[in-house]
Amino acid sequence: MRIALVLTGTLLLGFASAQDPVDPKPEAQAKASAADCAAVIQKMQQEAYTDWRASIKKAREGTANDDGKPVKAVSMRPDYGPVAKKAAEFAAQFAGTDDAVQFLMLVVQFSTDKDAQKSGIEQMLNSHIDSPALAQMGRMLDYLDRMISPEFAASTKKRLLDSKNADVRGWALLASHKGSIETADRDGAEYGTAKKALLAAADAVEDKGLAKEIRGAINLREKYGVGCDSPDIAGIDLDGVEFKLSDYKGKVIFLDFWGDW
Amino acid sequence: MYPHERSLVEEMKDKPFALIGVNSDSTVEKAKAAIAKNKLNWRSFQNKGNGGEISKDWAVAGWPTVVILDENMKIHYRGHDGEAATKIAEELVAKMEAGNK
Numbered sequence: 001m002r003i004a005l006v007l008t009g010t011l012l013l014g015f016a017s018a019q020d021p022v023d024p025k026p027e028a029q030a031k032a033s034a035a036d037c038a039a040v041i042q043k044m045q046q047e048a049y050t051d052w053r054a055s056i057k058k059a060r061e062g063t064a065n066d067d068g069k070p071v072k073a074v075s076m077r078p079d080y081g082p083v084a085k086k087a088a089e090f091a092a093q094f095a096g097t098d099d100a101v102q103f104l105m106l107v108v109q110f111s112t113d114k115d116a117q118k119s120g121i122e123q124m125l126n127s128h129i130d131s132p133a134l135a136q137m138g139r140m141l142d143y144l145d146r147m148i149s150p151e152f153a154a155s156t157k158k159r160l161l162d163s164k165n166a167d168v169r170g171w172a173l174l175a176s177h178k179g180s181i182e183t184a185d186r187d188g189a190e191y192g193t194a195k196k197a198l199l200a201a202a203d204a205v206e207d208k209g210l211a212k213e214i215r216g217a218i219n220l221r222e223k224y225g226v227g228c229d230s231p232d233i234a235g236i237d238l239d240g241v242e243f244k245l246s247d248y249k250g251k252v253i254f255l256d257f258w259g260d261w
Numbered sequence: 262m263y264p265h266e267r268s269l270v271e272e273m274k275d276k277p278f279a280l281i282g283v284n285s286d287s288t289v290e291k292a293k294a295a296i297a298k299n300k301l302n303w304r305s306f307q308n309k310g311n312g313g314e315i316s317k318d319w320a321v322a323g324w325p326t327v328v329i330l331d332e333n334m335k336i337h338y339r340g341h342d343g344e345a346a347t348k349i350a351e352e353l354v355a356k357m358e359a360g361n362k
Contacts (some may be wrong), residue, residue: 034319132300220320230334233315235306237294238289243304246334248279254346256266256303257321259285259311260295 034099037090041106044083052078077095081216084110091120101133118148121156130164135207138171142178170205173197174214186227230255262325262343263299270302276354277332285311285324305320332357 052075059074072216087106094100100123107120121137128134137160144153160172177194184191195218202214222228233245245253270280282305286292289307308315311324319328327346329338331353338349 051275190344216320222317224328224336224339226336226339230328230330230336231318232334233283233306235308237304238284238292238307243306245281248281249334250332251277251279252332252350252357253328253332253334254266254269254278254280254350255283255328256280257283257285257308257319257324257326257328258262258305259318259324260291261286 012088013058034090034094034097037093038102039058041083041087041090041103044086045080045110048078048080048083080110081112084112084116088116088120090125095123096127096132098128098131101128101131101136104128105133105136114148118152121148121152125159127169129159129162132167134160134163134164134165135171135210137168138175138210141171141175166204167207167210170201170207170210170214173201174210174217178217181221183226186221186225205260263301265343265347267300267302273354278350278354279312282306283308283315284310285313285316329353 071108084107087103087110091100091103091107094103104120104124108117110116111120124131124134124137140147141157142151142158144156147153155177157172161176163169163172179197180190180194181198184194198214198218201222202211203212205214223231230245234242235244236242245255266280273280277348279340280303282303284292285308286295287310292305292307295301303318306315309312319326323341324344326341327338327343328336329346330335338346339344
C-alpha cells in the first residue's frame with residue numbers, strides 16, 4: 001500500500017514538473033521527496049531483514065551438515081543500525097517540517113543508542129508537538145521507561161499532553177492513567193479522576209481504535225477486575241459435559257487460565 | 262506451576278474451595294495428555310485455543326492468568342502470580358471457616 005502511494009506521488013510530481021518545468025511547486029516537491037526517502041528506508045529495512053533471515057538459514061544448513069564444527073552464532077535481530085543512521089540523515093534534511101517526524105520515529109525505533117533515541121524524542125517534542133504524526137509515538141509510551149528511564153517517560157507523557165492534536169493527547173492520557181485504572185481503589189479519587197479524563201479523551205479522539213482501547217481498559221477493570229462481581233462462565237468441560245462457574249458459588253474459586261505449552 | 266496447583270487442590274479438598282481451569286490448548290487431546298502426564302486434578306472449561314471465547318471475554322493476554330473469587334463470586338485477585346493468588350484464596354477460605362464457627 002505504501003509503495004503504491006509512493007508511486008502515485010512520484011507520478012504526480014512527474015506531471016507537475018512536465019506542466020510547469022520552470023517553477024515546480026516547492027511544496028509538492030518536498031512532499032514527494034519525503035515519500036521517496038521513506039521508500040528508501042523501507043527498502044533498507046527489508047534488506048536488513050532478508051540478510052538476517054539468510055544468515056539464519058546459512059547457519060542452520062551448517063548445523064545440518066554437522067561434521068563436528070560448532071554451531072555458528074546468529075544475531076538475535078536484524079542489523080538495523082544503517083537504517084537508523086539513514087533515518088537520522090533524512091530527519092536532518094527535513095528538519096523544521098513535520099515530514100521529519102516519521103524519520104525521527106524511525107531513529108527512535110531502530111537505533112540502539114540511547115542518546116540518539118532520547119534526542120529523537122526531544123526533537124519531536126520541541127519542534128513537532130502539534131503534528132498528528134506524533135500519535136505514532138502512542139504505543140512506544142508503554143515501554144519508554146525501560147527504553148530510556150522512568151523519569152524521561154513521565155516527562156515525555158506530560159509534554160505530549162500539551163499537543164493541540166486530540167489523538168496525541170489521547171495516547172499520552174492513556175499511558176499516564178493506565179496504572180490507576182488497573183490498580184487504584186475504584187471508590188477512590190485517583191480512579192475517579194483517571195476514568196473521567198480517559199472517557200473525555202475517548203470522546204475527543206479521532207482514531208477509533210484508540211477510543212476503543214481507552215474504553216476497553218475501563219471496561220476490563222469494571223467487569224473483570226478486582227472488586228467486580230464476576231460474570232458467570234457457561235461452557236463444557238474436557239469430557240464435553242456442560243457446566244457453569246456459578247455451580248461452584250459458595251466456595252472460594254481459584255480460576256486458572258492454563259494451557260500446556 | 263502444576264505441582265503447586267495439584268497440592269493446593271489436595272490440601273483444600275475438605276474446604277470450601279474449588280480450582281477451576283479454563284484450558285486453552287488447541288485440542289482436547291492435548292489437554293488430556295497434559296492431565297494424564299502431570300496427574301492434574303481439577304475440572305476445566307474448554308476455551309479451544311488461546312483465542313477462545315472465554316479468554317477473549319476476560320481479555321486474558323498472558324498465560325497462566327489466575328483470578329480469585331470469593332464465595333459470592335466477587336473478584337479479589339487477578340494476575341499472574343500464583344503464590345500471591347494462593348495466599349489470597351487461603352485467607353478467604355480461613356475467613357469463611359471462621360465465620361461458620
